Amino acid sequence: MPNLTMIEAVNLAMASEMRRDAEVVVLGEDIGRNGGVFRATLGLLDEFGPDRVIDTPLAETLVAAMAIGLSTQGIKAVAEIQFSGFLYPCVDQVVNHATRYRNRTRGRLTCPMVIRAPNSGGIHAPEHHSESLETTFAHMPGLRVVSPSSPTRAYGLLLAAIRDPDPVIFLEPTRLYRLFKQPVEDTGEALPLDTCFIDREGTDITLVSWGAMMHDTRLVADRLAEEGISAEVVDIATLKPLDMDTILESVAKTGRCVIVSESPRAGGWASEVAANLAEHGLLTLFAPVMRVAGYDTVMPLAKQERVYIPDVDRILREVRKVFDIAPK
């Protein structure tokens, strides 16, 4: 089984599905000869030709709208937006059309499409390249929003996203693109899009995260284990629709919960998880639900991005607060 980075796994999922299904196309800026700015589409042009590997003009609204048009015709469009900060021009098309054609036409026209984009910071990229967009999209009805946290999940979830009959926003944590490898076999098997993954089982506290922050969250769980604290780690993976059942079950067991996310704290998806706990988990909680999130500031340029992005220290500090209030 080949050992792949996440970006290679993303590439493999697209190539694999394009081999399987001739009606899958990829489109975006510089995805052809250049293979995409992060090389996610490397080799696809050579294998599938310029008709199915579509270099678009420099216009993100168009890219989203074209994917909509293609998908209404049954062509499965997998669009790439180069950097997360340039996803915003797609918002109108996604919320006003992609998520609505099915409903609007009572099922007559549908949008089985994926918009992939790098997400979050940590790679010292220029301005507007490091934002975390998941909540902006996850608030939209009719959408699926997915963010993988490892090469294997990237492969399986992207396959699922491409096959899904409804629009999916697929946010790939830039920071994890090449951070570590995993054995990934091209089985063509998709992962489910409607459940959280229990990344590791535990009994004392539930740590919930997704995307890039899963990495630091796992490190925290390691640290806690050294101290004899058993953390259950939940990878939300599919943010919308949100599988609260898995999280509630875990919290019912541990009685403690810290949610870790990189996007700005106010109105972030961590708040959605916490709100559900405040409603459905209140009686099983021993301690307040803590959110560790990006600050409510503009994403700083590279020199200060580490100030902004939660890290092991910040997560640990909130975990300690929880155990201070409700000791093990």
Add this chain to the structure above:
Amino acid sequence: MPNLTMIEAVNLAMASEMRRDAEVVVLGEDIGRNGGVFRATLGLLDEFGPDRVIDTPLAETLVAAMAIGLSTQGIKAVAEIQFSGFLYPCVDQVVNHATRYRNRTRGRLTCPMVIRAPNSGGIHAPEHHSESLETTFAHMPGLRVVSPSSPTRAYGLLLAAIRDPDPVIFLEPTRLYRLFKQPVEDTGEALPLDTCFIDREGTDITLVSWGAMMHDTRLVADRLAEEGISAEVVDIATLKPLDMDTILESVAKTGRCVIVSESPRAGGWASEVAANLAEHGLLTLFAPVMRVAGYDTVMPLAKQERVYIPDVDRILREVRKVFDIAPK
């Protein structure tokens, strides 16, 4: 003191500030001779002329961007977007520029601008005219997001928004535009933009809302009062930055909280409030924090919009659940 509807109060605030400050301009589609599709700018063209009351081409991205350009020059731009569903094309400009020029240039260029738009449903409008956009904007760092719930608050908060040195999204609940009148005097006095309003004091439960849903929330408080339940009603009014202190203080007193909002439930601003309660109010809560919100569906067309929008019954049901779990 004249009795004004909310739309008249909005109009008065703009006229009043334009008289006071020659560098305030209004811009948008059909706001000149036509006075705006809801008549918010009625009479402004005649009084202030076409240079300051600017009919723009049909391009919402442009409207937002033009307001940005104007405001960097110290012209206070008050832009109108016709209906909430057409605010989405402004998202990119607002998040990538309006909220950032100050930070980006270390205070050299700033954006003292307001984007006003009708918000939420309930008036049997066509498709795309009834959406609730507050959370999409409130998640953006560097922004202020305001939504008035009465003519007097509309007047005072809009004055404050226009005078604010930073960008403000001002969401006017369409449903309340002409629903009731209040005496509004043109005192030129602004209301604060950083505090919630205690709409009515109470001891048994805290009802939190903003914008259009404040109306139904007040009716619920009336109904509860008849039953001998004393509800404290908090009007968030300024969603961002969020004054949690007032809400926490209220919940510390009542021990119960229901949050009412019209925007889709998942990732809505009600979740932000509830998440803060889960973190800071957990130990004072007698019962789960309930959210009454729009369903996680596309906003239905007129015939079904009442199915979607929370109403007195739906709010009351959640309140009852709270008292079932934690009787008075």
Add this chain to the structure above:
Amino acid sequence: MVEPLTIPDTSPGSATTKVASYDIYLTRFLNPDGTLAAEPPAFATDREQARALYELMVRTRLFDKKAVALQRTGQLGTYAAVLGQEAIGVAIGHALKAEDVFIPAYREYAAQFARGVPMVRILQYWGGDERGMDYPAGTPSHHDFPLSVPIATHIPHAIGVAYAMKLRGEKRVVLASCGDGATSKGDWYEAVSAAKVWNLPIVFLVNNNGWAISMPSHRQTGAQTFAQKGLAGGISGEQVDGNDVIATRFVLERAIERARNGEGPSLVEALTYRLHDHTTADDARRYRPEQEVTDAWDRCPVKRYKAYLEARGFWTAADEDALIADGTAIAESTAQEFLKTAPQAPEAIFEHLYERLPKSLEWQRDEVAARGPVGGH
């Protein structure tokens, strides 16, 4: 208004070279009084074909009148009338083939009727019922797009649709239409620009009806014509008298066939006039002179074409009476059918949200279902 670029005297002549030149043409066969400006094309001299155009125009006008009446009496929501612009929809309806895809704005009812949308659907849509966009299987409209209320944002969908046709080697064409105001939106431009990049089979139609709500088209843009906006994307643009159904059909058919033959996209600006308020929620007297409207009635497409048909001996007073009677009856029975539309179940708001409702949303649907009908409308 635009001035063709001229190099001022200050510039030494030899420093400049002309690198490109463009001309914009207008086509018209029928003068406003119905007399011929030029020999008409074949379809307009064939009695049956020529009559069919007129019949659809008049039936649409009668439908439109009924819809406005329903709104005025509180039986319909906000409605966007097509009064004065019927010729364009008729031309579209006749110029497109069944297999083509129509991506309309919100006033081209005639084209939609021609393509099989039952009149009652249009009333249901403006009445606030999603089922009004469920166009019937077995008709060309079944693969058409629904009315688009957000201005211009539907236009770039044409790129994806046309690309799909090209990818599959189909000889089909997309017609994407909008108003003059819509051409100010970036979405519109991004589509026009991209269409030529892939030489896609698309006809962009601009209904220049003089107004975008209260904004006259000459204040919407500094360009002398809307047709020339195609030049920004390297696309041929031309004007047509949109109140001349013959010219409009002729020009559209030509552009559509060019597209079908692999000659790429075109842009057609149809010059017309909105005789009604913008919608029933609008009061145009606030912003436009009554005289302008009165004058525009002289250029009305129905009157004009009727004069042509009569002059050709294709149309009699008896034909007219029969058509009015039948069209009125149909509008009336459509209204009755609309008013009897059974309400949707409340939980229908979840029915087509996703192909399959996610488990996590089931409780919301069940809550709605358990609650039953909610008062309101």
Add this chain to the structure above:
Amino acid sequence: MVEPLTIPDTSPGSATTKVASYDIYLTRFLNPDGTLAAEPPAFATDREQARALYELMVRTRLFDKKAVALQRTGQLGTYAAVLGQEAIGVAIGHALKAEDVFIPAYREYAAQFARGVPMVRILQYWGGDERGMDYPAGTPSHHDFPLSVPIATHIPHAIGVAYAMKLRGEKRVVLASCGDGATSKGDWYEAVSAAKVWNLPIVFLVNNNGWAISMPSHRQTGAQTFAQKGLAGGISGEQVDGNDVIATRFVLERAIERARNGEGPSLVEALTYRLHDHTTADDARRYRPEQEVTDAWDRCPVKRYKAYLEARGFWTAADEDALIADGTAIAESTAQEFLKTAPQAPEAIFEHLYERLPKSLEWQRDEVAARGPVGGH
């Protein structure tokens, strides 16, 4: 490529009327080998003025080289080189007046230097420090906009800025620049279209450097020229040889003065070539033939203009040596200053978020401050 619209034979001649015509011109004074294509304007025959253009071009190139070297040695973040396009920035810098406003894309360093941005700021910016956009008070750049990384979205800001000037009766001009790729974005078009509606004093400059990352400009659009995109908004568009600093300054000055005199907006397409990779994060060998780059070096603006100056007797080998020595020293000392930039306090991320930090965010700032510097960069 676009074909001027011709009405096919099938159309009866008399049915069509020409309603508008447009021509696009290209201006050039210097041939690629530095010989004259036409008599140059006055500023190019004045020794001091003529030399100043060259000096800025070369100093910019030396800075650029240093910046790339810093990045290659891990001392700078991703950097967008201006190699080959320096003439345009120099022309902008000399054509604008101090009171005008420059809204740049991200490669016009020469113009920024001319307007008072210290070289070190550019390094700080690409080094990931917001203070790199804090242009100094007392220089024209203090009211200029910062580099814009999001493509084209800065262009419509020009509408607001120019409108403010018009409102205040100021005789100032806005120059908003971008690349060829940027012209595909709706934001760009919405601005171009709106500029003419109010006849605003704006010059839109398109740096057509042949590429948008890996997309060649002839695949970015089906239009024959980028200049003609102005026609969509009724704006005069023209091409200029952007590697001819004389022509570029001449054309820009003319457009700027037209704007200043109330004659409205213009669009200038400057034809140039990106000799470097897109940025230091890019590897252009992946997608473009080396031969194309080699050929482009023959049209290099520096070499060309030097030949002109030498032929005029304005420039000697000694001048060249002195300039290179001085420019290199300045680039070097700039690099040193950059590397010694004191770090910002971590809590600076809250400093300019709002004019006054809302009370509800104070805990976040305090948390950051209490924590102190965080490892990373």
